[in-house]
Amino acid sequence: MTAQIQYADVEVGTELPARTFPVTRATLVQYAGASGDFNPIHWNEKFAKEVGLPDVIAHGMFTMAEAIRVVTDWAGDPGAVVEYGVRFTRPVVVPNDDEGATIEVSGKVAAKLDDDTVRVDLTVTSDGQKVLGMSRAVVRLA
Amino acid sequence: MALDQSFVGRTYPPTDPYEVGREKIREFAEAVGDTNPAYTDPHAAKALGHADVIAPPTFVFAITFKAAGQVIQDPQLGLDYSRVVHGDQKFVYTRPVCAGDRLTVTSTIEKIKSMAGNDFLDIRGEVHDEAGEHVVTAWTKLVARAVDADDAAEGQA
Secondary structure (H helix, E strand, C coil): CCCCCCHHHCCCCCEEEEEEEEECHHHHHHHHHHHCCCCHHHCCHHHHHHCCCCCCECCHHHHHHHHCHHHHHHHCCHHHEEEEEEEECCCCECCCCCCCEEEEEEEEEEEECCCCEEEEEEEEEECCEEEEEEEEEEEECC | CCCCHHHCCCECCCCCCEECCHHHHHHHHHHCCCCCHHHCCHHHHHHCCCCCCECCCCCCHHHHHHHHHHHHCCCCCCCCHHHEEEEEEEEEECCCCECCCEEEEEEEEEEEEEECCEEEEEEEEEEECCCCCEEEEEEEEEEECCCCCCCHHHCCC
């Protein structure tokens, strides 16, 4: 593991570069194929509404995959992630138009831990509402 | 119907090995729009100290969730999958998943809780490589919503 950020250079409160990630219906179809999760709530509007959802929603695991990019891009080596957990609190609703939805992710160092690791707390929102809770990663720095 | 507490601690047999392919990792990285060269370029991955291209952190979920099917579809447990949403997900890594890995998953029911008609099921999936070394553990919390619950917005499967 060769992270590019030095443990010594990081303080509690250090902010990671925030990112926004677009998600359209096409994104969800592509993710369904790559992940093997073909649950129709992620591509079939009629089905999604029948089970009480406002519209098609993104795979929770897609949102989880996007959120950690703030950490892996910052650390340099994605293999430096030693722990990552989230709670799926609200769905990311993806309308059937050219714009789709946007996932906004910011993160900051919440604790410096042993063995050159730090805990990063992520804030993940879409349409102004938090979509992941308890979103935390532990990453080993250089 | 509340799930049977006696299933807590039950471990299912390890899965057959899943062989991690470079192109499957590439397909996943493209699907999440992540252009990190560690996922697609063996030279870039080796420069970071990895044996081959590595997989994005959440890639392994496809393997552990498939393995969790043994639990979800266990007729004795009797989980109503049509009411299940994904509550929490956590991974703890010993090392990243790497192309060429042959991974087996051993699933264990860690916790069962019933609250207000909802069933909460925690499944732990231990992932090992061909040498028997630990790679990653995945914890998946599934929530089977109460039959009268109509708020599907509390989670997403």
